[in-house]
Amino acid sequence: MPEQLDVGFGALAALILFILASMWIGTIANRAMQKGSFLKGFFLGNRGLGAWALALTATVQSGGTFMGFPSLVYTHGWSVALWIAGYMVVPITGFGILGKRLASLSRRTGAITVPDLLRERFGSPQLGLVASLFILFYMSFMTVAQFKAGAIVMKIAFPGTGALAISEEAATGVDTAYLVGLTVFTLTVVGYTLLGGFLAAVWTDLFQSVMMLIGVVLLLCLTLTAAGGIEQATLAAASHTGPNFVFGPGYDPQESGRQFVPISLAFSFFFVWVFSGLGSPAGMVRIMASDSTTTIRRSIYLLSAYNALIYIPLVIICICGRALIPDLPPGKTDEIIPRLALGMTAHLPLGSFVAGLILAAPFGAVMATVSSYLVVIASGLVRDVYQRFLNPNANEYQLRRLSSIVMIAVGAVAVAASIRPVDYLQAIVVFSGTGAAATFCVPALMTAFWRRATVPGILTSMLVGAGTMLCLYGAGFLGYGDPLVGQVTRFRPYFLLGLDPIVWGLANSLLAGVIVSLFTSPPDAALVSRLFDAQPAATKDAASSSTTDATSSARGPACPVPDEMARP
Amino acid sequence: MQRAKEDPVLVSARREAILVVVAFLAAMTYTVVYCAQRGYQRSLDELKFVFGFPDWIFWGVVLPWSVCIAFSFLFGSVIMRDEDLGSDPESEAPPADASHEGEVPNA
Numbered sequence: 001m002p003e004q005l006d007v008g009f010g011a012l013a014a015l016i017l018f019i020l021a022s023m024w025i026g027t028i029a030n031r032a033m034q035k036g037s038f039l040k041g042f043f044l045g046n047r048g049l050g051a052w053a054l055a056l057t058a059t060v061q062s063g064g065t066f067m068g069f070p071s072l073v074y075t076h077g078w079s080v081a082l083w084i085a086g087y088m089v090v091p092i093t094g095f096g097i098l099g100k101r102l103a104s105l106s107r108r109t110g111a112i113t114v115p116d117l118l119r120e121r122f123g124s125p126q127l128g129l130v131a132s133l134f135i136l137f138y139m140s141f142m143t144v145a146q147f148k149a150g151a152i153v154m155k156i157a158f159p160g161t162g163a164l165a166i167s168e169e170a171a172t173g174v175d176t177a178y179l180v181g182l183t184v185f186t187l188t189v190v191g192y193t194l195l196g197g198f199l200a201a202v203w204t205d206l207f208q209s210v211m212m213l214i215g216v217v218l219l220l221c222l223t224l225t226a227a228g229g230i231e232q233a234t235l236a237a238a239s240h241t242g243p244n245f246v247f248g249p250g251y252d253p254q255e256s257g258r259q260f261v262p263i264s265l266a267f268s269f270f271f272v273w274v275f276s277g278l279g280s281p282a283g284m285v286r287i288m289a290s291d292s293t294t295t296i297r298r299s300i301y302l303l304s305a306y307n308a309l310i311y312i313p314l315v316i317i318c319i320c321g322r323a324l325i326p327d328l329p330p331g332k333t334d335e336i337i338p339r340l341a342l343g344m345t346a347h348l349p350l351g352s353f354v355a356g357l358i359l360a361a362p363f364g365a366v367m368a369t370v371s372s373y374l375v376v377i378a379s380g381l382v383r384d385v386y387q388r389f390l391n392p393n394a395n396e397y398q399l400r401r402l403s404s405i406v407m408i409a410v411g412a413v414a415v416a417a418s419i420r421p422v423d424y425l426q427a428i429v430v431f432s433g434t435g436a437a438a439t440f441c442v443p444a445l446m447t448a449f450w451r452r453a454t455v456p457g458i459l460t461s462m463l464v465g466a467g468t469m470l471c472l473y474g475a476g477f478l479g480y481g482d483p484l485v486g487q488v489t490r491f492r493p494y495f496l497l498g499l500d501p502i503v504w505g506l507a508n509s510l511l512a513g514v515i516v517s518l519f520t521s522p523p524d525a526a527l528v529s530r531l532f533d534a535q536p537a538a539t540k541d542a543a544s545s546s547t548t549d550a551t552s553s554a555r556g557p558a559c560p561v562p563d564e565m566a567r568p
Numbered sequence: 569m570q571r572a573k574e575d576p577v578l579v580s581a582r583r584e585a586i587l588v589v590v591a592f593l594a595a596m597t598y599t600v601v602y603c604a605q606r607g608y609q610r611s612l613d614e615l616k617f618v619f620g621f622p623d624w625i626f627w628g629v630v631l632p633w634s635v636c637i638a639f640s641f642l643f644g645s646v647i648m649r650d651e652d653l654g655s656d657p658e659s660e661a662p663p664a665d666a667s668h669e670g671e672v673p674n675a
Binding site (some may be wrong): 081088107292300308314348533 | 572573574575576577578580581584585587588589591592595596599600603604607608609610611612615617619620621622625626628629630632633634636638640641643644645647648650651653654657669670
């Protein structure tokens with residue numbers, strides 16, 4: 001590895017090309033979106049997602065995939081493969097448990113957002129509002145955290161900044177390169193999302209997912225060659241660290257007795273990854289936007305293969321990284337991927353440009369995540385709050401204008417929050433993901449499959465799931481008991497019995513939801529029947545209209561159902 | 569009173585969801601139990617490599633991951649049934665104000 005890692009202009013050129021391609025895709029999406037009504041087009045892509053778009057845009061990769069995760073492998077070794085192993089079932093659980101039913105219910109009710117779906121399924125505007133507020137809460141945390149990561153990748157690509165400072169600690173230093181990176185990142189991602197809405201987010205996400213795969217495969221080939229294979233790399237890395245780098249519970253650089261993956265956390269993280277995917281509002285919306293069950297079926301195996309091609313190679317790359325660059329200080333381990341990208345390509349023809357292509361992987365992951373969250377936040381405010389409660393008769397011009405204002409405002413707030421970047425980026429991302437999962441997974445399952453679920457039951461389930469997460473994170477943050485497991489970070493939860501809070505959040509949410517539903521009045525039988533029973537062909541249209549009518553008080557006058565929209 | 573026939577999409581979705589949950593529990597149990605037994609409290613002298621991976625990682629993570637990919641393919645191509653998802657009941661918003669016609673391309 002060269003001692004000096006010089007970022008040439010090629011890396012910046014590659015990233016600029018990447019940005020231009022993303023903007024171009026945004027303009028194409030803008031044209032495609034105009035085929036239908038504004039709301040369904042802008043927030044749901046007119047329910048036209050195909051298999052590749054659905055599978056590779058499930059927003060499972062974020063900034064953490066290429067920053068926090070590689071740092072963990074570099075620091076703790078092979079045990080991180082067990083930590084991430086839950087991803088082996090994420091595609092099949094993400095699409096196979098709720099996918100078909102969610103897609104069907106959203107069509108029957110005409111729902112565009114997750115709160116829409118809850119509101120129509122139970123005939124309760126209040127339920128929709130509570131769900132919207134929770135979504136806005138979790139999504140805001142996640143979005144702001146991602147802006148910082150995007151800015152840092154841009155900063156690295158600027159020649160002459162000496163900015164290999166992707167770590168959270170180093171990034172707190174604010175300089176011109178960071179601010180320029182933040183500005184360019186924000187203008188790009190807000191710009192193309194404004195242009196094409198949901199479709200722009202999805203199509204750029206698809207493009208970026210392909211770039212991520214190319215980047216990972218390139219880096220895998222380069223690092224494996226340099227390290228002499230996986231076995232050689234493992235032995236070399238273990239010689240620099242110790243046997244725990246190869247075995248569980250993972251290497252502890254501070255030798256403080258902390259166990260990165262004790263068995264209880266290995267068990268917990270299967271729940272973390274699976275239910276974070278299942279309960280993600282952004283993921284649910286994408287399923288609602290799929291064009292058919294054929295698309296959902298194909299997405300399962302496409303995403304399965306894709307995840308394996310991203311995560312297992314990333315583990316191998318970072319094990320090789322420990323062998324090739326053995327002594328990164330603790331605060332610098334987030335730099336392992338860009339350091340490897342620059343180091344491995346330094347002697348190649350057009351090496352700087354190739355490094356830029358590899359750096360496009362984390363940049364793409366962050367952009368894809370942010371654009372998707374922007375759409376969810378805007379839809380939450382515009383559709384679920386403004387149109388539902390403040391101005392039910394809003395016309396398309398007003399909705400479009402407000403959507404633009406919301407996205408620009410979210411971008412501005414995120415920039416303001418990122419000028420003094422938040423600490424604990426990865427921990428905040430995990431908190432938001434698992435918090436949303438504990439809040440929405442059980443209610444979503446009850447909504448989809450349980451006739452006896454009631455409004456008080458669903459509300460209690462959401463509140464108890466979220467409350468459990470907030471209590472356990474609050475206790476951990478305040479320093480109440482550290483069992484010396486998991487990551488070293490101040491923003492950590494209290495691991496009750498060594499388990500991640502999501503396990504307790506899901507369990508409590510399930511108990512509360514079931515008990516309260518059973519002890520409250522059964523839901524309206526006619527409403528349930530419309531969504532759970534087969535509808536005679538002649539009454540299908542009427543059933544759909546009635547379902548919508550049941551909750552139309554805050555929605556404005558019902559529109560007549562055009563013939564071409566009638567169910568077959 | 570006789571209960572109405574269940575929506576066929578619900579019937580197949582529930583059957584498939586149960587199968588997926590069983591697969592999830594099986595994968596989690598195998599991986600966590602195998603890795604707990606073979607991946608902890610060992611010394612480097614006992615370490616063997618399978619296709620370059622430490623043996624416990626290969627048998628405990630890489631192999632079940634491969635099986636899950638194969639099962640996902642089987643599930644997605646054979647087990648999961650295609651159903652008619654239906655279509656939306658109505659448009660979401662009233663038409664644009666006449667005063668703004670022409671300003672919104674997709675109105």
